[in-house]
Amino acid sequence: MVKKDNKKDKESKYAYKKKSAWEILAKDQIKKAFDFCEGYKKFLDAAKTEREAIQQINEIAKKGKKKIKVNKEKEAAIIIPGKKKISEGLRIIISHIDAPRLDLKQIPLYEDSSSNVALLETHYYGGIKKFHWVTIPLALHGVVVKKDGKKVTFTLGENESDPIFAVPDLLPHLSYKVQAIKKLEDAITGESLDVMVGSQPVKGEFSDKIKTAILDELHKNYGITEEDFISAELEVVPAYKARDMGFDRSLIGAYGQDDRACAYTSLKAIMDLKNPDHTAISLYVDKEEVGSEGNTTAQVTTFLRSIIKELDPKADVDSVMLKSKVVSADVNSAVTPNYTDVFELKNASTLGNGIVMSKFSGHGGKYSANDASAEYVSEIRTMLNKEKIPWQTAELGKVDTGGGGTVAKYFSRLGMEVIDLGPAVMSMHSPFEVTSKVDIYSSYLAYKTFLKN
Numbered sequence: 001m002v003k004k005d006n007k008k009d010k011e012s013k014y015a016y017k018k019k020s021a022w023e024i025l026a027k028d029q030i031k032k033a034f035d036f037c038e039g040y041k042k043f044l045d046a047a048k049t050e051r052e053a054i055q056q057i058n059e060i061a062k063k064g065k066k067k068i069k070v071n072k073e074k075e076a077a078i079i080i081p082g083k084k085k086i087s088e089g090l091r092i093i094i095s096h097i098d099a100p101r102l103d104l105k106q107i108p109l110y111e112d113s114s115s116n117v118a119l120l121e122t123h124y125y126g127g128i129k130k131f132h133w134v135t136i137p138l139a140l141h142g143v144v145v146k147k148d149g150k151k152v153t154f155t156l157g158e159n160e161s162d163p164i165f166a167v168p169d170l171l172p173h174l175s176y177k178v179q180a181i182k183k184l185e186d187a188i189t190g191e192s193l194d195v196m197v198g199s200q201p202v203k204g205e206f207s208d209k210i211k212t213a214i215l216d217e218l219h220k221n222y223g224i225t226e227e228d229f230i231s232a233e234l235e236v237v238p239a240y241k242a243r244d245m246g247f248d249r250s251l252i253g254a255y256g257q258d259d260r261a262c263a264y265t266s267l268k269a270i271m272d273l274k275n276p277d278h279t280a281i282s283l284y285v286d287k288e289e290v291g292s293e294g295n296t297t298a299q300v301t302t303f304l305r306s307i308i309k310e311l312d313p314k315a316d317v318d319s320v321m322l323k324s325k326v327v328s329a330d331v332n333s334a335v336t337p338n339y340t341d342v343f344e345l346k347n348a349s350t351l352g353n354g355i356v357m358s359k360f361s362g363h364g365g366k367y368s369a370n371d372a373s374a375e376y377v378s379e380i381r382t383m384l385n386k387e388k389i390p391w392q393t394a395e396l397g398k399v400d401t402g403g404g405g406t407v408a409k410y411f412s413r414l415g416m417e418v419i420d421l422g423p424a425v426m427s428m429h430s431p432f433e434v435t436s437k438v439d440i441y442s443s444y445l446a447y448k449t450f451l452k453n
């Protein structure tokens with residue numbers, strides 16, 4: 001016999017409950033989400049560096065006949081004029097197009113005579129866990145600017161017929177003293193992340209015969225000399241492609257989803273936007289992963305100011321910014337199985353629950369972050385609910401466990417309303433980050449709705 005207790009059977013209708021995107025989205029919408037992610041995976045494969053991302057965004061914008069401005073190959077803005085005047089403010093979505101990786105040093109190439117191989121010295125970029133980067137297939141992307149100013153573009157390791165590269169690691173049999181008993185973060189050092197690039201020497205009785213052979217090869221294939229590396233930006237990134245994950249293909253595993261998930265979804269959102277009320281801008285910035293310093297970043301708003309001035313030469317730029325509303329489109333950390341202790345689960349994001357709204361980020365007592373106003377949060381959640389777009393709210397981990405920031409604060413400093421909105425990512429900052437297809441699609445829907453109003 002089942003004991004009946006009517007009172008307890010009924011949940012209060014005033015309770016908040018996080019909902020699953022799989023429940024909210026209709027069957028045809030889920031189909032659309034899966035189709036949408038086919039384009040997303042292609043974008044991730046074609047945009048493994050900040051320059052490649054801007055190039056992809058530029059090509060897609062031009063193909064769709066949208067107005068785009070590019071700053072120094074590393075920052076871009078797509079602009080759709082609205083029905084209202086510029087003086088009534090803008091709707092802006094900002095995402096970043098850089099991702100953690102290994103950069104080559106300026107004098108990278110050397111031969112290690114003890115191991116009989118040639119390697120490239122690297123200097124890691126952004127917040128990585130160094131042990132992630134050993135013994136995985138790597139590709140070399142970037143530009144070399146020669147002394148005459150001519151630019152050589154590299155994408156080596158992406159085609160099946162290309163060679164790939166790798167950072168060697170020690171066998172377990174000999175790792176005990178130098179790695180196993182150390183703290184995880186000390187076991188692999190930054191200086192040990194050198195990439196193996198060859199082993200065949202030229203013939204002759206002199207030193208550095210492998211390095212010599214590689215320099216000859218580089219000159220033959222690319223016309224570059226060793227000094228040309230000094231004026232190069234070469235980045236070592238995972239050589240594999242974005243893939244469906246899981247028996248049900250519900251997830252995407254790929255490098256660089258922080259924050260190209262937001263770059264792609266905001267790109268698609270603005271490409272599909274028609275007749276917005278306010279002028280809509282999607283802005284793509286560089287160097288977020290190292291603190292947004294530099295002339296193509298969120299901290300330097302000269303680019304955005306010049307766009308506003310160009311849209312309306314009479315505009316009072318400060319007053320336009322005061323009236324503007326911004327979405328800082330960046331990812332949040334998905335609750336990770338086996339490590340759930342670092343999350344406060346009521347206020348954490350999970351895969352498959354839609355786009356994540358973060359009222360604030362930062363660390364400790366909410367230091368160094370934008371904290372969106374209750375009024376703005378209300379506006380955004382009402383907008384998402386009205387359109388039945390799956391969303392959830394979260395902060396990054398338990399209080400005092402760690403923290404992180406986004407570009408949100410740099411735009412709120414200008415007087416704009418800003419909120420963080422983006423999909424949850426599992427294994428964030430690893431060479432193989434994981435997202436949910438319904439979250440990617442929810443992000444696209446959310447950004448499109450935001451830009452429309």
Ligand code: MN
Nearest residue numbers: 258259330331
């Ligand atoms: Mn990010």
Ligand code: MN
Nearest residue numbers: 258259289429
């Ligand atoms: Mn990041």
